[in-house]
Amino acid sequence: xxxxxxxxxxxxxxxxxxxxxxxxxxxxxxxxxxxxxxxxxxxxxxxxxxxxxxxxxxxxxxxxxxxxxxxxxxxxxxxxxxxxxxxxxxxxxxxxxx
Amino acid sequence: xxxxxxxxxxxxxxxxxxxxxxxxxxxxxxxxxxxxxxxxxxxxxxxxxxxxxxxxxxxxxxxxxxxxxxxxxxxxxxxxxxxxxxxxxxxxxxxxxxxxxxxxxxxxxxxxxxxxxxxxxxxxxxxxxxxxxxxxxxxxxxxxxxxxxxxxxxxxxxxxxxxxxxxxxxxxxxxxxxxxxxxxxxxxxxxxxxxxxxxxxxxxxxxxxxxxxxxxxxxxxxxxxxxxxxxxxxxxxxxxxxxxxxxxxxxxxxxxxxxxxxxxxxxxxxxxxxxxxxxxxxxxxxxxxxxxxxxxxxxxxxxxxxxxxxxxxxxxxxxxxxxxxxxxxxxxxxxxxxxxxxxxxxxxxxxxxxxxxxxxxxxxxxxxxxxxxxxxxxxxxxxxxxxxxxxxxxxxxxxxxxxxxxxxxxxxxxxxxxxxxxxxxxxxxxxxxxxxxxxxxxxxxxxxxxxxxxxxxxxxxxxxxxxxxxxxxxxxxxxxxxxxxxxxxxxxxxxxxxxxxxxxxxxxxxxxxxxxxxxxxxxxx
Numbered sequence: 001x002x003x004x005x006x007x008x009x010x011x012x013x014x015x016x017x018x019x020x021x022x023x024x025x026x027x028x029x030x031x032x033x034x035x036x037x038x039x040x041x042x043x044x045x046x047x048x049x050x051x052x053x054x055x056x057x058x059x060x061x062x063x064x065x066x067x068x069x070x071x072x073x074x075x076x077x078x079x080x081x082x083x084x085x086x087x088x089x090x091x092x093x094x095x096x097x098x
Numbered sequence: 099x100x101x102x103x104x105x106x107x108x109x110x111x112x113x114x115x116x117x118x119x120x121x122x123x124x125x126x127x128x129x130x131x132x133x134x135x136x137x138x139x140x141x142x143x144x145x146x147x148x149x150x151x152x153x154x155x156x157x158x159x160x161x162x163x164x165x166x167x168x169x170x171x172x173x174x175x176x177x178x179x180x181x182x183x184x185x186x187x188x189x190x191x192x193x194x195x196x197x198x199x200x201x202x203x204x205x206x207x208x209x210x211x212x213x214x215x216x217x218x219x220x221x222x223x224x225x226x227x228x229x230x231x232x233x234x235x236x237x238x239x240x241x242x243x244x245x246x247x248x249x250x251x252x253x254x255x256x257x258x259x260x261x262x263x264x265x266x267x268x269x270x271x272x273x274x275x276x277x278x279x280x281x282x283x284x285x286x287x288x289x290x291x292x293x294x295x296x297x298x299x300x301x302x303x304x305x306x307x308x309x310x311x312x313x314x315x316x317x318x319x320x321x322x323x324x325x326x327x328x329x330x331x332x333x334x335x336x337x338x339x340x341x342x343x344x345x346x347x348x349x350x351x352x353x354x355x356x357x358x359x360x361x362x363x364x365x366x367x368x369x370x371x372x373x374x375x376x377x378x379x380x381x382x383x384x385x386x387x388x389x390x391x392x393x394x395x396x397x398x399x400x401x402x403x404x405x406x407x408x409x410x411x412x413x414x415x416x417x418x419x420x421x422x423x424x425x426x427x428x429x430x431x432x433x434x435x436x437x438x439x440x441x442x443x444x445x446x447x448x449x450x451x452x453x454x455x456x457x458x459x460x461x462x463x464x465x466x467x468x469x470x471x472x473x474x475x476x477x478x479x480x481x482x483x484x485x486x487x488x489x490x491x492x493x494x495x496x497x498x499x500x501x502x503x504x505x506x507x508x509x510x511x512x513x514x515x516x517x518x519x520x521x522x523x524x525x526x527x528x529x530x531x532x533x534x535x536x537x538x539x540x541x542x543x544x545x546x547x548x549x550x551x552x553x554x555x556x557x558x559x560x561x562x563x564x565x566x567x568x569x570x571x572x573x574x575x576x577x578x579x580x581x582x583x584x585x586x587x588x589x590x591x592x593x594x595x596x597x598x599x600x601x602x603x604x605x606x607x608x609x610x611x612x613x614x615x616x617x618x619x620x621x622x623x
Contacts, residue, residue, distance in 0.1 A: 055411075086148070091263075093262060
């Protein structure tokens with residue numbers, strides 16, 4: 001059973017900003033199917049008595065006090081940036097002109 | 099295509115409300131005034147050098163782990179309680195995935211289908227004193243984004259920019275997003291109700307002490323959704339018959355950053371929607387940008403599948419399950435609701451409705467309250483703040499609360515007037531000295547030599563001089579034309595350079611000019 005369509009892969013690729021070629025869409029759709037099927041086997045094991053869970057640890061309410069901690073310096077913050085200007089991260093223009 | 103010069107047709111407002119029923123949806127983002135960000139210990143102060151209040155967590159560096167700010171959670175719950183919401187007994191954060199350089203993680207940590215607070219309401223007082231209830235859908239926790247500066251292009255706006263520069267100091271500052279249910283039944287008052295809601299919410303958040311609520315600095319931001327549907331002839335705006343008509347397509351006007359703009363933007367969108375509908379066109383569901391200068395909105399990006407956020411529970415933050423006893427404790431910390439508080443103070447102070455409204459609009463209620471607490475009579479406190487100080491604040495273009503004078507100083511100044519040390523006009527000169535940073539009122543009285551002269555010798559000499567200088571006037575008074583004494587009072591005040599009590603001067607003059615057999619009333623009142 002094919003759960004993932006070629007269109008869905010194309011849509012996800014667009015959302016993830018990954019440029020995929022037509023042959024890659026077909027190949028990845030098939031591979032994603034296999035991955036989803038593998039994960040789906042979990043549902044065969046989990047009965048109605050096992051609730052869906054998002055967190056593996058039975059923890060709640062982990063907070064920290066509202067007290068400032070040291071920050072990075074501007075130079076440290078920008079040290080990994082491909083481009084910087086005026087103390088800020090320089091990024092390509094955000095929207096294409098339409 | 100350039101977006102800024104698109105002018106759309108609008109319909110006259112009276113025609114809009116005659117044919118259509120407006121439905122509002124208001125989303126308000128409020129930045130909390132916590133000392134640190136929502137998920138890391140970076141400080142939140144406004145105006146720091148760019149990218150100096152950042153760390154691996156808020157820069158989204160690999161491996162960095164967020165931890166929730168306890169005070170952020172507490173503020174969120176208090177806001178929820180103040181909005182009469184239910185507080186979730188268990189809820190989680192979610193990742194809102196999108197690619198935009200203002201969030202370096204490529205997702206915003208937010209809440210999706212499990213908000214901390216839901217199903218509340220806020221009663222909003224309108225200008226005519228009536229109350230309109232706005233239902234609250236939810237209030238949820240999230241984080242603010244970084245700040246982008248668009249460089250190049252002709253307009254400095256996002257469209258046409260060559261590149262953008264991003265400062266992440268603001269990224270991660272705690273935000274609470276408060277979303278109304280569709281606001282129905284507003285009718286022709288929709289623009290006013292939108293403004294009054296944001297105003298009431300701002301007052302409430304200020305009273306809670308959870309935010310600076312400065313719209314001009316962006317710590318309170320409003321997005322206004324509006325749709326129109328056909329008006330049912332003869333049906334009241336909020337009637338079941340009118341509510342049965344399906345909602346129209348909405349537009350969302352972003353980041354309207356003043357109360358006045360909220361009202362104007364809603365009104366404009368109503369006239370724009372109506373013109374399209376009347377011409378048989380459809381409404382495009384889209385984001386609109388409000389332009390303060392021209393008073394119109396223009397199209398932003400259309401809602402499309404690019405806004406497929408693929409929410410999922412945030413694995414790096416554990417669920418929240420606030421202890422009901424703690425929630426009850428927080429309920430006990432809620433302030434008196436601002437409208438009730440205003441009514442109570444108005445009664446205590448004995449102010450007329452208009453006087454009180456002026457104080458509220460001037461942002462002076464707290465200032466007057468503090469001035470009264472420091473010992474001034476309410477009427478005198480009101481006179482200073484909504485008179486002389488409001489005038490000066492207005493002239494200087496600053497908020498009243500930002501004037502460099504404290505309520506205690508205003509109370510001390512009034513105390514000097516009450517004690518007869520200063521006349522009103524001298525007190526205004528002393529205030530000028532206080533505002534100029536010359537010290538406390540008493541210091542300014544000394545340094546500027548502004549005290550009322552109460553030395554009867556000096557005053558008596560000035561009175562005698564005035565009588566001698568104006569024999570004709572003096573004769574008139576002696577012959578019974580008591581009103582003529584005003585000219586002599588003026589002469590004495592001039593000689594005393596204003597530093598005399600006019601009532602006392604008048605009494606002295608009347609006494610000296612009374613006919614020997616007179617029964618003239620020398621009362622100074």
